[in-house]
Amino acid sequence: MRRLFTPSTIVSIAIIAAVAAMVAVANWRDVRRSRAVFSRPLASGTRGAGTTREDLRARIVDVRARVAARPDDIGLAVTLADALVRQTRITGNTGLAIEAEAALTRALVADPSNYDANRELGSLLLSQHRFREAVSAGEKNRDARPYDAINYGIIGDGHLELGEYDQAFAAFDKMMSLRPSAASYARVAYARELQGNLTGAVESMTLAADATAPEDAEALAWHHAQVGDLYLRLGKLHEADAAYVASSHAFPGHPFAMTGYARLLAARGERSSALALLQELAKTAPTPDLAARTGDLLESLGRHDEAERQYALAESGWRVDAPEPKNLARFLAEHNRRIPEAVAIAEKAASERRDIFTEDALAWAYFKAGRLSAAREAIAQALRTGSKDADIHAHAKAIEAATGQAAAR
């Protein structure tokens, strides 16, 4: 025993122990570091992450500062991206999606396979009109977690925007079967609307509103505003009014409720009030769509010069500030402006996506260009889901009538 504990063996053991200790410390430090960078992502609308205007603003300021201090914290990046995306719906600031994507991309460098961040990224791709990439991202995330319903939502949304309705509706069905929720009901409502079942769409959207957590004031307001829009399409003005009031109650001044209410006022014949409401909204969140609506109201009030100015703003806006080719093409055709350009823009848009609204814009541009045969083909595509959209049907009727006249000649 005495020989075992000679100074030499003690030194040997000490050296080995020192090396082992160094390794242990190094590994412990690495583990601690890797744990430290994972905050728990906080989804907007859940407990502790309210979505009132003030909640969102404060959370973005707070999380932005924390992400700046810890850019590799994926949980924080996901929380920030989620809040920014929600803020976009209220403010219309599409640049926030770029900020969100940058935060996620930065954080993913440390952990490229992080599921939460990749799922959020799929959503951001959709918001930037990168639909094909969004579908791919959604499918990749679905393969990673086949039982997460949100992935089917992202896949379906991407297919829907590309006009691949069978795949979209199948994805929504799967989403619904996995987890009935506000997000699923809202998608089912839109699918029903596209298929011409407006009553069913109202039912589903109402279920979506009912399934929304009270903490999620913004989503609640959005769902109620959608219910209002659907009632408006059905001509049920009283019910639409109640839905817009519910929306404003949940989230005062929500832009979708205000826009919808302006449409309701116009439908009731109170066009001056509707105009005042839209002009008020344009002060804080101007969009080409708003300018076009304002122009329509001014035109209906006989204020042609002012209407023309609003149309000029809408056209410039769709060209430069918020590029949306199908809207621009349809607007140009609608207002008999630069028809060859409208056709070119619509054809380019249709080469990238074949949704019914792009097909409708293409049909209307062809119609205005006198290309009736092409217009008929395009409008048939626009009608293929069975949508009862009033504009598509009006265009179809006009194209059919012109075709009949041409045949009679």
Add this chain to the structure above:
Amino acid sequence: MRKRTRKGSSGFVSSCVRGLLIALLFSTPSSAHEIGKTQAQVSLRDGAYEIDVVVDPDALLPTLEAYGGRTILRDLPRAERDRRIAALGGVFLERVIVSFDGRPSASAFEYLPSSAFNDFAQAPSKVRLRGPMPAGAADFGFTYGLALGTYALNVRIGDGPVQTQWVVGGAPGAPVSLAAPLPPPTRAHVGWQYFVLGFTHILPNGFDHVLFVLGIFLLTSKWRSIVAQVSTFTVAHSITLALTMYGIVSLPAKVVEPMIALSIAYVAIENLVVSELKPWRLALVFSFGLLHGMGFAGVLRDLGLPRPSFLTALVTFNVGVEAGQLTVIGLAFVACAYWQQRDRVTYRRFVVVPASFAIAVVGVFWTVQRALA
């Protein structure tokens, strides 16, 4: 018919955006529009501001005419269009507000049309706003009331970094603080900072490099052999550190890191079978040094090198690494001096063999761990 379709345009847009907006719920997307083309580049320096707003003149003219309450004129010849834009500076300045501490500032308006072809992307037209900054101003504000969407506001104070924010047209951007940016660090400051980073990358943060250096140290107690190995290692890792940082060579970390671990295992195992410096050992140490240099470069890239003092930072980081390695060897000398002076057999049996064995085990473990990571 006309009336009906116009009314319907709102319904059309509403339907178009609904699909995307539904998706907003539960981590999903937001907008039905892409980002606009308008950008405002703000430069604040020497008591003055200069703001270049990149514009599409074909869209700007009707916008200015609309906000100015004028008749909208279309399809004008380019020269006439540009003349009219230049004449509508007053309308532009009514909608675009530059402010300091919340107080609007009077700007000089200048329209700079694209000179050559009508190619917006390659030869953009600009509106330039200029003016003095009030003395003692604490923050800068900018409101662009001509965009019906989102635009990028890029602000640069002096030679500082560009601060970008995305702003909705008509809404004021977040105020930008004009607090003087920190003066750029001196060369000496950068040198010291990166020397410390290099040193701490070895002690206490670089256990793998420490074990490699100890492996070199343990081979023999002859200081000349140790100096020869350390010098070879230093030359090698300096070469790859510099080449990698200048982007001339590159190897992925998932290759470099397991190889570094393998080098640790190798020197330790060799210590168990030989006790004299052999020529191949120097060649291998040189090769391993090349790998370790790439590892140092990976760390240095993560830290970032200040562009104005790139070479200073690179050299002083390397010197810091050397200082760290020499400190390790110095400490090892002190710790082992007693045993080295007793007799070589005892030193080898009770220090070199167990320590090398432990290092070898760790090296093999790290090799497997990093290869599988």
